[in-house]
Amino acid sequence: MTNKSSRGDSRERRETVRLPLWAGAAIVVLSAGVVVLLGLLAVSIMERRWEAQRPAIVVRPLAQWEPNNARWGENYPREYETYLKTRIGDTRTRYGGAVLRDYLDEDPYKVILYAGYGFSKDYRQARGHYHAVKDIIETKRIKRPFNAGTCWTCKSTDVPRLMNKMGVREFYAANWHDLKQEVVNSIGCQDCHDPQTMNLRITRPALKEAFAAMGADTSEAGHQQMRSLVCAQCHVEYYFAGDESKGLKNYLVFPWEKGTGVEDMIAYYDGLDFADYVHPVSGTRIIKAQHPDYEMYLTGIHAYRGVSCADCHMPYRTEGGLKFTDHHVQSPLLNISGSCAVCHRWSEQEIRDRAGSIQTKVRAAVLAAEEALVLAHFDTAAAVQAGAGAEELAEARRLLRHGQFRWDYVSSNNGMGFHSPQESMRILGQSVNQAQQARILVARILAAKGVSASPRYPELATRAQAWEVAQSFVEGAGIGLLP
Secondary structure, eight states: HHHHHHHHHHHHHOOOOOHHHHHHHHHHHHHHHHHHHHHHHOOOOOHHHHHHHHHOOOOOOOOOOOOOHHHHHOOOOHHHHGGGGGGOOOOOOOOBSSSSOBBBHOOTTHHHHHSSGGGGGGGGOOOOOGGGHHHHHHHHTSSSOOOOOGGTTBBBTTTHHHHHHHHHHHHHHHGGGGTTTOOSSSSSSGBBBOTTTOOOOOHHHHHHHHHHHHTGGGGGGHHHHHHHHHTTTTTOOOEEEEEEGTTTEEEEOOOOOOSSSHHHHHHHHHHTOOOOOTTTTTTTEEOOOOOOOHHHHHHHHHHTTOOOHHHSSSOEEHHHHEEOOOOOOGGGSTTTTTGGGGGGGGGGHHHHHHHHHHHHHHHHHHHHHHHHHHHHHHHHHHHTTTTTOHHHHHHHHHHHHHHHHHHHHHHTTTTTTSSSHHHHHHHHHHHHHHHHHHHHHHHHHHTTTOOOOOOOOOOOSHHHHHHHHHHHHHHOOOOOOOO
């Protein structure tokens, strides 16, 4: 029984398994489908490799100083289409974005700190690059007569063309209003790119000259460094130099001869005894900081790690097999997935909260420095009303000058301190300290004059109130501060 059963099982196992007729057809069709899909995948990979490696198809040859961004867009449509997004004007972050924010309405103390200077009249958040020409034409800071053609330097792709045509010195010395008819194209392609090779290049001489003053050469910069240097042509601290003996009038200079730190710049300006204006309340010679974004960035962790400005504000994008730079220059907080999240593997909300926490702390320190500086200005004015002379107030005014520049250095920076939080807080701490030192010195002077009570500080709750107080000092009358 056992042997027969074993032989029967063996015969059954050797029998051929017969598949239904439709199964064979299905296998043939499935195999053909797999072959087709693999073929399509191979073709797609080859096309993407070709697309990524192929040279740009030049539709229109570009002139050396072509200012019209739309003509560049014919050759580089992806970059141009993203650049056009800089005209969007309703994006907002906690302390930035492209929305038209009025700093003087939000912060009346700025009216006092900039009293007697154009920024006390009009100080709004910058919009996208697309609006650069329109916004400078409409600002109330520009007046007639106004002879500084230099103020066009960072606003238009027409500037390199005009510098090449007129000469750099002649461009700076020209009347701003006389150049208005020729400056019509906003910041764009030609400011940063060579039209023949599309390599990044420096088109503003002030940056090259600033590097030369430090013993460096921009031509030795690599591509990654250039992705920050093209921004540093404009997002920096600067002043207008004048020297008739050298034929210089309103010549654009970055004060980096002693270095790019805030202390280096203060030492540089003090060596020249330079001031943008004399404060009408305290009589202090004030240096107006512009927007030293690049200098602040150099002290931060991103610069230390080799991250460029463009990595965060103009991150790379891909379409198909093509990789290109997103020219929608904006806050990284408006494109966290494409900028911050490339390196920081947290959720978008975590990144947003972290950045907001840093900025809120810096903002609080900015306001603390403002209050100390405003009170120091009024204390000094009270000392003048009590009969104190320039020699008695010299040290207090020096401290006030340095403290206000330090505050302005951080306050005028884009990013509310995020480019370098530790450096921002260090500088603001020094600003508060210097303002309070000035107040102590003035309090001693007042005491020596028989004034022991605090001055009668004016109400500054609104922009209108601050403006009225500031103008009273601008016009020479002032307000009574002595108790």
